[in-house]
Amino acid sequence: MNKKNNDTTDVLLNVKNLKVHFPVSSRSIFNKKRNVIKAVDGISFSVKKGETFGLVGESGCGKSTTARTIVRLNNPSAGNIEFEHKDIAHARGQELLHMRRDVQMIFQDPYASLNPRMTVGSLISEPLRILRHYKILSLSNAEIEARVDRLLEQVGLKPSMKKRFPHEFSGGQRQRIGIARSIVTYPKLVIADEPISALDVSVQAQIINLMNSLQKEFGLTYIFIAHDLTVVNYISDRIAVMYLGSIVESAPANILNKNPLHPYTRMLWDAILVPHPDSTRSLAHANVKGEAYETSVTSGCPFYDRCPLRMERCKTQNPPLKALDKHHHVACWLY
């Protein structure tokens, strides 16, 4: 669903040169050399109010790390995260709690992300009770109950289900509970990390519809992370493609669909299997090679090993993310 891109809308989130590095100690106990995994290596993007920003890439490309860093479940190694023009990269204490009220997350696996010992009612109200405890919000018990009831209805469940436990629900229903929990604080930004990939095919469309209708109702902004490109294409206004910790291309969804430029984006789009037996694209014609693995190139383009169009220059110089026009950015020496 491609909504109109409005240039005048405010920027809600601005990520600047974000780096997240994880230290890994070497195997030998005598040689204490510290290695570093660069999960996210200097990415910049901004998310506008009310839009859905899609983040795609293969597993291990750093998309989940990016998400977790924005809600500060990880700490950034360098760079800025500006939420409503305030840097939250190093927020602590009260400041962090205020931020968490406004930035929430929907997790991938609704079987793992809900505490099996808590009732649905307490699961959904937990964020509110925590915020009340730290005096960020002042709500009475009745108000909290009322809000939980209303939310349950809004996500397509019944208030009478409050007393039940997660195991009594199906996967789709659990994800509805997870969604209710994430929007109970009335956040401004919701980060959905693969929210439908653990669900049955016939239930996925229901959750997409639910997320879209909640976006309208609450004026939510989404960062939608997935590896299923068709779903990301459908739901996003703008898409950024990540490869081994950096953004290689970003553009509005309709432009990226029609005119993918980066060789990696083209490869990903080539790998989409169209659910139609007469589709013009077929297995044999897809030009897809290799796997996202550690690259042999240290200073050059991370995609060098798999790129069908690589040049001598790519081996030594890493291409910067270059703006081709106002909307379309690509990191490749070809452009």
Place this chain on the structure above:
Amino acid sequence: MNKDKDKKVMNEVHAPHTQGKELLLDVKNLSTHFFTPDGIVKAVDDISFVLRKGEVLGLVGESGCGKSVTVMSLLKLIPKPGQIVSGSVNYKGVDLIKCNTRTLQKIRGNNISMIFQDPMTSLNPFMRISSQIMEPLMIHRGMKKKQAFEKAIDILKMVGISDAEQRIRNYPHEFSGGMRQRAMIAMALACEPDILIADEPTTALDVSVQIQILETIKELATMLGTAVIFITHDLGVVANMCDRVHVMYAGRIVEEAPVTRLFKHPAHPYTQGLIDSVQQLFDDTQEPLRVIEGHPPTLVNMPDACLFYPRCPHAHELCTKKRPPRVHLHSTHMAECWLHATHQPDTFNTSPPLPQQASDHEQKE
């Protein structure tokens, strides 16, 4: 590769020729039930299908619809409290359900082999890739170690692992996800089986790796003349891989058809909804997605009726009471649905359609 003695024994009984191609597997009225404390779960309920030489047969359905249990039943790999309660699986004149364990062991991995979903949990982490590929060769083909090792290198090259001579000495954890799945394929195809069962072989992989693995499977199956039973929930994979498709819902095959026909003229409301739900993502639309309401049933103590009716837009009174017949719309096209039955009981047309009552929350009451 020469067929060994065991395989010759299998080949002695000639299967009947139907529709030009040799019938490899004939599954009749297979039912596998799980006897749980909560009641009987009919994971596979009265399923029949055939597999012909060289074809790719798709088994499609959502999680829990019984597609994995179906293929596990074919090789009698059902754990307790599951039990194959009825049916026969005829492979070249041998009933796999009734035959003894020794015969079955000669068939498993040799004539019929399997690729599983998650290559990391199905490869042995303590064994080198080499030993894992050599194992079936040494057991089924009686090869000596050296001979099997060389053969294993050949197979690894065949499935597209570069630098096979070096990589064969690796352990599974040293392989990437795609390479592990390639190693699994190498193990499965080592003995050049007649039938390869691929149980969601690409679900755990990235899209870019998925397409390469699918290519490899298709290429090798064609080269070796192996028939493939391909299990998946992804209709994109089905459209690109399969010749014939069986759609499963709640333990039953609700529709079967050749792949082109299935996508052009889906007959069962479930298939229609499923195909629509994935194809509409490719349209440029602002509308909310059309969805199949509700969610799949739990299969415990299910009534003898159409199990899709709570979610079906065409549900009638009759669907709640009586199991729909298998209607043959065409010589190759079957749908299990009252909508297409020619001899509908009189009540069908006169009874009012049921109100749409299948919203998510009402199902599990």
